[in-house]
Amino acid sequence: MLYSQYLAGCCPPEPPRYVLDPPRAETLPASAKTLIEESDRLLRRYPLGIQDVERARQALAKALQFVRSFDVHWRLSRACFLLSQKLANREEKLRYALVGLEHAIQGRRLVRDRVEPHYYEALNRANVAEAKGSLKLVKPMMAAARKATLIDEAYDNAGPLVVQGKVYLTAPPWPMSVGNTEKAVEMLARAVRLAPTAMNKIFLGQAYYHDEQYVRSRKVIRKALKAAGSRLDPRWRKEARDYLRRLRAELGTEQ
Numbered sequence: 001m002l003y004s005q006y007l008a009g010c011c012p013p014e015p016p017r018y019v020l021d022p023p024r025a026e027t028l029p030a031s032a033k034t035l036i037e038e039s040d041r042l043l044r045r046y047p048l049g050i051q052d053v054e055r056a057r058q059a060l061a062k063a064l065q066f067v068r069s070f071d072v073h074w075r076l077s078r079a080c081f082l083l084s085q086k087l088a089n090r091e092e093k094l095r096y097a098l099v100g101l102e103h104a105i106q107g108r109r110l111v112r113d114r115v116e117p118h119y120y121e122a123l124n125r126a127n128v129a130e131a132k133g134s135l136k137l138v139k140p141m142m143a144a145a146r147k148a149t150l151i152d153e154a155y156d157n158a159g160p161l162v163v164q165g166k167v168y169l170t171a172p173p174w175p176m177s178v179g180n181t182e183k184a185v186e187m188l189a190r191a192v193r194l195a196p197t198a199m200n201k202i203f204l205g206q207a208y209y210h211d212e213q214y215v216r217s218r219k220v221i222r223k224a225l226k227a228a229g230s231r232l233d234p235r236w237r238k239e240a241r242d243y244l245r246r247l248r249a250e251l252g253t254e255q
Contacts, residue, residue: 070117081096103120138167165184168181169210181211188204202243218244
């Protein structure tokens with residue numbers, strides 16, 4: 001997803017490069033079916049480590065040698081997106097996002113009425129936009145997310161709605177881009193109704209904050225943190241607590 005630092009034109013210093021392990025094809029299964037099953041198994045792990053994602057990508061890359069199918073292409077798009085998310089170096093992030101984007105496009109050329117390739121096209125386009133620091137790439141990314149929403153808005157915990165809501169929330173407003181806090185609230189509220197996960201609620205709380213609905217924002221974020229317990233990713237927990245600190249400044253400690 002797009003981050004506020006990118007959309008504001010502010011980029012953190014480049015961290016050290018992460019060097020991925022070379023493929024070890026001899027330790028992978030030897031048929032497309034078992035390779036796809038292995039990739040799915042790896043990506044169900046929690047917490048999901050970068051080596052799990054890379055191993056899944058390697059399995060799918062090998063499966064592609066046996067069969068160039070829709071099932072392989074969209075899964076490769078997903079694996080590349082997840083890898084791009086976990087790689088902090090901008091150059092590597094861009095490289096895997098571009099590969100993921102290509103597999104998403106190949107997938108939707110094979111099957112146009114499935115949500116997966118449109119959804120992962122949107123997510124990989126978002127990572128490409130972030131890595132390049134270009135607002136021009138937001139429009140095609142939103143188009144892919146809207147297509148995914150039309151097919152199955154509930155997919156991946158209402159992911160197609162969350163993608164749009166986060167972009168409406170963090171992008172600059174018209175005429176620079178598509179930013180719109182009212183639309184962000186609308187999209188993220190729909191996402192929470194479909195998939196009331198802690199992360200979706202935190203995003204909705206953020207949208208309420210930027211829409212100056214401070215009391216509602218604090219209530220939603222507090223409940224999300226309490227319900228999530230230790231299961232919430234540390235990144236989103238930190239974001240939620242940062243917003244609660246901002247809300248204390250807006251509402252005062254006695255509110």
